[in-house]
Amino acid sequence: MLKYLLLSVDFFYLQDKQDYEMKPGTKYYLALFLTVTTYFGASKILFDKVNETIHVVIDELFHIPQGLAFCQYNFTYWDPKITTLPGLYFVSAAFLGSYFPCNTYNLRFINLAASCVNLILFASILKFVYGANDYIKTVIQALNLALLPPLYFFSHVYYTDTLSLTFLLIFSRLCFTNRHKLLIFIFGLCSVFMRQTNIIWIAMVFGHKALDIFIRSSRVFGNQSLTRVKLSKASLIARDVDSSKLKRYYGLDDFLVAFKYHVSTCMVTFFKFLSLQDVMILFTHSLILMLFIAFIYYNGSIVVGDKDAHKAVLHIPQVLYFLLFYGVFGLPYVLNKSLSTLKLIATNKIKVILFGLLLAVIVHYNTVIHPYLLADNRHYTFYVWNRWFGKYDFAIYATIPVYIFLLFNLYDNLCNQNCISFLLPYSVCMFVVLALQKMIEVRYFLVPYIILRLRFVKASNLIITFEFLWYLSINFVTFYLFFNKEIYWKDFDYAQRLIW
Template identity: 70%
Template sequence: MKSSPKYYLILFLTVAAYFGVSKFIFDKVYGTIHIVIDELFHIPQGLAYCERNFTYWNPKITTLPGLYLVSAAVLGSHFQCNTYNLRFINLIASCINLILFASILKFVYGNTSYVKTVWQALNLALLPPLYFFSHVYYTDTLSLTFLLVFSGFVNKFKLLNFIFGLCSVVMRQTNVVWVAMIFGHKLLYIFIKSSRVFGNQYLTKAKLSRQSLIAKDLDASKLKRYYGISDLFNALFYHITTCFVTFFKFITLQDFLDLFLHSITLISFLAFVYINGSIVVGDKGAHEAALHLPQLFYFLIFYAVFALPYVLVKLRTTLSLIFSNKIKVVFICILFVGIVHFNTIVHPYLLADNRHFTFYIWNRWYGKYDFAIYASVPIYVFLLFSLYDNLRQQNCISFLMPYTVCLFLVLALQKMLEVRYFIVPYIVLRLRFVRPSFKIILFEFVWYLTLNCAAFYVFFNKDVVWKDFDYSQRIIW
């Protein structure tokens, strides 16, 4: 969809209103507390980098120094480097994220209302956990900025795409998983489409020349818009029988360059993990990798809370889907019960740190009742079908398979339960939902405003006293 002055005017007014309200909240957050939990490590590190002291490193910091490098580039020489300005970098980044969300949604939904596009972008910027961390000096907001820019350059500027992909990993290591997802999506798409274009007799019953008009427009037409699992198996059988010759013939120079540049990022990261001995930089004892499958169930709860309008609008079709797949539902229930029984892990921080909402949720449900982990299984099953229901009409196996693998890697291999870990996986899914109506967008907007108001009310009014600190702590996501 071509942009018009009307689109830019709507976007400008929305960003201006968003910044104005957020700046008011930002100042109130700053006036309430100058150090929010992990800022105890982040702020001194940012100050050190602003002073060009790149040898100092706090061993409690787990992420790579991307946030502090950006801080050093923006502050120090041009602006005063202090807590207020360090946090302010994330507030500006959140405004940039709003603009990037609008650009991506405009591309995803194509010819749709400018108001709907920008409004959805605003909703994503207001996603409560993301919105809160836009007011403090954490890595999440700016990390997402680089990831969104990276995804926006995938099919345009190859070198910039590579640079921002690399930068997103330097901002936060887990972003490498989403670089890998783009790589896997591209590879699978070429893998399946090449089998169709070169005359996969198991699909088209006819062998086509690559130069034929039908081959060139095969998947742009209504013949096949989204690939399913059967397309993948047929493609695999076809390429095996042809010794993968047509697969390599189909890859263009641009495709090869894309895959090559993504490979450099992925191989570089593997080298870093090998040399470092872990994916985290510091505090390795508290962040050891471990198989923790229930993290995927907690992500479904995250989806239920923050995609509530989409869960409710699909409620009837989701229930119909469940009742029409009774045998599968029973099997999934048994599987989930086995997973929560044998693989539920409770990290010590979850039980000890009463400055996070997860502490109260866990101790008032999962930790309080022995049956809670089993009683939650039907909810997980329902939400799994609900998520599938929201994705099935708008997605392709070339996205769903890499996404599922990457979701497993980013969530199910860590012990600690933190709401922040679910932000990017959810945003990736939210950008793939079927085009919503104005009513759903309005519901989402009101729902997010309600949750944000509740979260900030608790933050501003609930003190948590720790003997090790001479100031009151606050409760956050």
């Protein structure tokens, strides 16, 4: 059955002749089948060990009773401590209760199964992005993403992150071809129903598409900034695309030229070059966004349940903590670009100094500490904060050089193979997702990082192998601590465990 699932994922997306030419052969499917099978087998052993060790992991205290209630078709029960929409519980109700026993083990198993689907989706996305010539490299990179330590850990417990990512990946993969408008709409809504912040990434895809059309439609003979030829606005050739000015990747200068041109022509050329397919896909995304705005208006907040503990506040250092996340889990890519990053920094000394001053002001005036961060010693962030940022007054300033290096390094890993039509919407959406969160949670960084990881330059065999071994090492250490480090709270009659 797994083999048919692998085949159906690609058949579902490959539509035109070009897609079928990209379709890998039997070796790819065999490699992916063996990888998923091995991944599931090894993870199942670990999964059973987690279930033997502890029956409730921190926030499962709220999630598991909620899932059990929905499995029993009690849709009126709602724990006010839960802040996400009930997508996870509806999926649980769809599979458990009628077909399988509804218990903690099976509720958690939904996420383990979803992680296997994520591995298949990662492979499908990577094959589309990089091609299928080196199928072994594609499959190993997909495995690495499935093993991303925080994501891998939460694939063994009943949290929303893994299944939320599944629906977001399906939505993203559908958007590559833009052929299934109804399915894009359905899976877009489903991804938001799993986790509200996914709406930001739907907005990013919308912005990416709109900005790409915005820039490309400005590459016309009538744009004096490009051709130095002055043509009448009534001239037909003024509205013809100048193919000599089309590029694979556009920079910030191209966006500014496009902005100047479209403002001067009142967006006439933009709408002239809109195809019916463009209109339909932009409308599909817009409809999802409008429905979500209606939800916020009705609910009074993006959060359901415990609104007081999750109020939106400006917290810009969250973006800097994300850079640290990138530094740890993107270490192979950081090291690969380290020398070129140092050269880039050396040639931009003025920008580095200005960045340093700006970051010093930000961390001085906008470092926000959530009470949960100081109180909950069951998360790694508790120890990082209390043994560095919270312990030494100079720590928030001493980390600034690391932020600057990682910022330039990330740019170095992205700039040569990504267009401004992606980088600009992504930067805005990443800021919105992270910088309005008071709570520091490793889980919040997962989707922003995975999006970037899928946009890095095609990696060498050495980098992919290093990434695989690096993730295995981190997972070994974190699960070893989970199984062996016991934390006792007065409110619980059983030992708590250390998690991300």
